[in-house]
Amino acid sequence: MAVRDIFQAVMGFDDAGTKILTQKELDAGTSVDTILNDGLISAMDEVGERFSAGELFVPEMLMAAQAMKAGMELLKPLLSNETTGSRGTIVIGTVKGDLHDIGKNLVAMMMEGAGFEVVDLGVDVDSEAFVRTAVEKKADVIALSALLTTTMPAMESTVKAVREAGMATRVIVGGAPVTQAFVDQIGADGYSADAPGAVETARQLIAF
Ligand code: B12
Structure with a gap:
C-alpha cells in the first residue's frame, strides 16, 4: 500500500x-x-x-x-x-532572553505532525506577544520553552500574564531545566520532558 x-x-x-x-x-x-x-x-x-x-x-x-x-x-x-478536523491551535515559542530553539522546533514539528495548527513565535518571546497571539489565533494551548535557568522566571511571568488576561488558554512548559516541581510552583497546566510527551499533554488538555 x-x-x-x-x-x-x-x-x-x-x-x-x-x-x-x-x-x-x-x-x-x-x-x-x-x-x-x-x-x-x-x-x-x-x-x-x-x-x-x-x-x-x-x-x-x-x-x-x-x-x-x-x-x-x-x-x-x-x-x-x-x-482535517484540526486538533487545536498551539502558540509556541522560547521565552524572553532565551535563544535556544532546537527543542522548541522539535516540539513544534511533532505538534504539526500530530495534526495541530502551530503558530511558532520563534525565540526571545515576551509574555505580551504570547498573550496577544493566543488571543488573535484563539489558541487552545500556549507552549513555552526555556533552556536557561535564568530565563525560567519568564515562564512564570507568562503564565501570570495569561491568567491576568482571563484567558481559558492552557499553558504547557518544557526545556531541559524545567521540572514538575517548577511547573507546580508557577501554576502551569502541563509539562513534559520531551517532544512526544508535549504532544500527548496538549492532546489531553484539549480533550477537556
Ligand atoms: C545547542 C546549545 C546552545 C546553542 C543554541 C542553538 C539553538 N539554535 O538552539 C547556542 C550555542 C546558541 C547556545 C547559547 C548559549 N547557551 Co546553550 N546549550 C546548548 C546545548 C548544548 C544543547 C541544547 C539543545 O538543543 N538540546 C537538544 C534539544 C532537543 O533538547 P531540549 O532543548 O532540552 O528539548 C527537549 C525537551 O527539553 C523538550 N522541550 C523543549 N522545549 C519544550 C517546550 C514544551 C512546552 C515542552 C512540553 C517540552 C519541551 O522537548 C525537546 C525534545 O525532546 C545545551 C546543553 C544541553 N545538553 O542541554 C546548552 C545549554 C542549555 N546552554 C547553556 C548556556 C549557559 C548558554 C549561553 C548562556 C552560553 C554563553 N555564555 O553565551 C548561551 C545563551 C544564549 C541565550 N541567550 O539563549 C547552559 C545552560 C545552563 C543553565 N543552567 O542555565 C547549557 C545547559 C550548557 C551547560 N551545561 O552549561 N547554546
Whole structure:
C-alpha cells in the first residue's frame, strides 16, 4: 500500500522520498486526510513511541521530523480545519532572553505532525506577544520553552500574564531545566520532558 511507503520514508529519514511519495499519492487522488493520518502522523507517532522506549534518540527524532516536514509542505496548502478536523491551535515559542530553539522546533514539528495548527513565535518571546497571539489565533494551548535557568522566571511571568488576561488558554512548559516541581510552583497546566510527551499533554488538555 503506497501510503505505507510514506510512513516508511519518514521512518527512514528520507526527506526527498517522503516528498516524492506524498506528491504521488496526491496525484493518484488519495485524500489529504489519509496521507496525513496513515502516512505522516502515524510515522511521527511511531517515532514518539520508539523515543519513549529508548530505541530512538533526539538526532533521529529531528531527522524524522524533517522528513515529515517535507511531506507537510505539499499538504499544507490543501489543509483546512474542515477537511482535517484540526486538533487545536498551539502558540509556541522560547521565552524572553532565551535563544535556544532546537527543542522548541522539535516540539513544534511533532505538534504539526500530530495534526495541530502551530503558530511558532520563534525565540526571545515576551509574555505580551504570547498573550496577544493566543488571543488573535484563539489558541487552545500556549507552549513555552526555556533552556536557561535564568530565563525560567519568564515562564512564570507568562503564565501570570495569561491568567491576568482571563484567558481559558492552557499553558504547557518544557526545556531541559524545567521540572514538575517548577511547573507546580508557577501554576502551569502541563509539562513534559520531551517532544512526544508535549504532544500527548496538549492532546489531553484539549480533550477537556
Ligand atoms: C545547542 C546549545 C546552545 C546553542 C543554541 C542553538 C539553538 N539554535 O538552539 C547556542 C550555542 C546558541 C547556545 C547559547 C548559549 N547557551 Co546553550 N546549550 C546548548 C546545548 C548544548 C544543547 C541544547 C539543545 O538543543 N538540546 C537538544 C534539544 C532537543 O533538547 P531540549 O532543548 O532540552 O528539548 C527537549 C525537551 O527539553 C523538550 N522541550 C523543549 N522545549 C519544550 C517546550 C514544551 C512546552 C515542552 C512540553 C517540552 C519541551 O522537548 C525537546 C525534545 O525532546 C545545551 C546543553 C544541553 N545538553 O542541554 C546548552 C545549554 C542549555 N546552554 C547553556 C548556556 C549557559 C548558554 C549561553 C548562556 C552560553 C554563553 N555564555 O553565551 C548561551 C545563551 C544564549 C541565550 N541567550 O539563549 C547552559 C545552560 C545552563 C543553565 N543552567 O542555565 C547549557 C545547559 C550548557 C551547560 N551545561 O552549561 N547554546
